[in-house]
Amino acid sequence: MDGxxxxxxxxxxxxxxxxxxxxxxxLVAGLCGQAIGWFYARSHGALSYSQTFVQAIALLAMVxxxxxxxxxxxxxxAFGLAAALAIVRFRTPVKDARDTTFLxxxxxxxxxxxxxxxxxxxxxxxVIGLSASFLQWTAYGLRSIAEGMLRFxxxxxxxxxxxxxxxxxxxxxTVVLTAARQSEADGPEELVYDVxxxxxxxxxxxxxxxxxxxxxxxxxxxxxxxxxxx
Numbered sequence: 001m002d003g004x005x006x007x008x009x010x011x012x013x014x015x016x017x018x019x020x021x022x023x024x025x026x027l028v029a030g031l032c033g034q035a036i037g038w039f040y041a042r043s044h045g046a047l048s049y050s051q052t053f054v055q056a057i058a059l060l061a062m063v064x065x066x067x068x069x070x071x072x073x074x075x076x077x078a079f080g081l082a083a084a085l086a087i088v089r090f091r092t093p094v095k096d097a098r099d100t101t102f103l104x105x106x107x108x109x110x111x112x113x114x115x116x117x118x119x120x121x122x123x124x125x126x127v128i129g130l131s132a133s134f135l136q137w138t139a140y141g142l143r144s145i146a147e148g149m150l151r152f153x154x155x156x157x158x159x160x161x162x163x164x165x166x167x168x169x170x171x172x173x174t175v176v177l178t179a180a181r182q183s184e185a186d187g188p189e190e191l192v193y194d195v196x197x198x199x200x201x202x203x204x205x206x207x208x209x210x211x212x213x214x215x216x217x218x219x220x221x222x223x224x225x226x227x228x229x230x
Contacts, residue, residue, distance in 0.1 A: 017116065022069050026062055029113035032125040033061030033106055039129030040102045043136035057102055061110035068114025102132075148203065149178075149222045150195050155188035156215025163213050171206040173198055188217065195221075 017025065037058040041049075105128055112121035134140075154164065168175045172195045179192035197203060203221050210219045 017069065021116075025069065025113045025116060025118065026065050028118045028121055029061045029065035029110045030058070032109040032113060032121050033058040035125050035129060036061065036102060036106050036109060039125075039132055040099075043133045044098075053099065057106045060103065060106040061113065064107050064110025065114035068111055098132075105129075147196050147200065147223065148194075150193040150206070150220070151191070151222070152210060152219040153188035153190050153217045154215055155217075156213075160213065160215035164210065164216060167206070167209045167213070168193070168195070171198060171202060171209070172196060 037054040040057055041054050105125070109121045109125050112118075112124065154161070174194075174196045176194045177191065178194050179190075181190045182188075183190070197206065203223075207219045207221055210216045
């Protein structure tokens, strides 16, 4: 019986860690994967968010740790594993480059934990996860700081346009025209603005005042995601 237990928990020479060591590495990989998934969920916007993707991130670190434990220092096992994985085709597209970064982080954490570098796995997870949250919170790389996008159709003269400008100045601190299109020669002009409201709760008043102008129709005010919001 003692020999059987020794055979189960002790790794053959040159194969890899013992079972208790491997379970510890797997546990650390699982904790790192869950932490990475948490950082991803907290710093991701509402659009294109997927719960299954977050769970995949959490599990991927553990799977990679298992792979590292199986391969170890064996070059033959590495080639055999590559051949086996070549049979499996992953059809799920990754639409966001940021999602790919989190996938790579999960793989890296799993590799570090699976190879026994538990401190590197934990430290990289925390530091990179906090960095991702900080970049999201500060809206790093965002060129526009507009709170909303205002769209409407305008068909009027210069006097009517002055009325539109007056309403915009009344309700907005900043107004930037981002698009203008006229599909027909005599048809209304479609205008799109990035706006910051003086009072965020007065968006309905802006819409109503513009609609009250006879030259304006089809008014729509769409809120934009702000830094730190999801």
